[in-house]
Amino acid sequence: MVALRAWQTFTKKKPKTKELNKMKISDKDMKECQSMLVELLEKDSGFYAKELEFLESLSEWDSNFTEKQAEWLERIYKRVM
Numbered sequence: 001m002v003a004l005r006a007w008q009t010f011t012k013k014k015p016k017t018k019e020l021n022k023m024k025i026s027d028k029d030m031k032e033c034q035s036m037l038v039e040l041l042e043k044d045s046g047f048y049a050k051e052l053e054f055l056e057s058l059s060e061w062d063s064n065f066t067e068k069q070a071e072w073l074e075r076i077y078k079r080v081m
Contacts, residue, residue, distance in 0.1 A: 023066060023067040024064040024065070024066060024067075025065055025066070025067060025070045027064065029064075029070060030065065033070050033073055033074075036073055036074065037058055037073060039077070039081065040076060040077060040081070041059060043080060043081075047076070047080065051076050054072065054073075055076070058073065
C-alpha cells in the first residue's frame with residue numbers, strides 16, 4: 001500500500017498489473033494485513049466464493065503479500081466488517 005503510493009508519486013502514473021503483482025508490501029503493512037486476515041477467517045459468512053478461496057490461499061502464503069493482494073484483502077475487509 002505504501003509502496004504503491006511511493007511508486008505513483010515517483011513516476012506520476014499507476015504501475016502496470018505485472019509490476020503491481022511483483023511489488024511486496026512492507027513488514028509493517030504485512031502485520032496489518034495479517035490482523036485483517038485473521039479477523040476475516042474467523043467470520044463464517046458474508047463472502048463470495050472467490051473471496052473465500054483467496055483468503056484461504058493467503059493463509060498459506062509464506063512471504064509478504066503483493067500490493068495487489070493487500071488491496072483486495074483490504075476491500076474484502078471493508079465490505080464484510
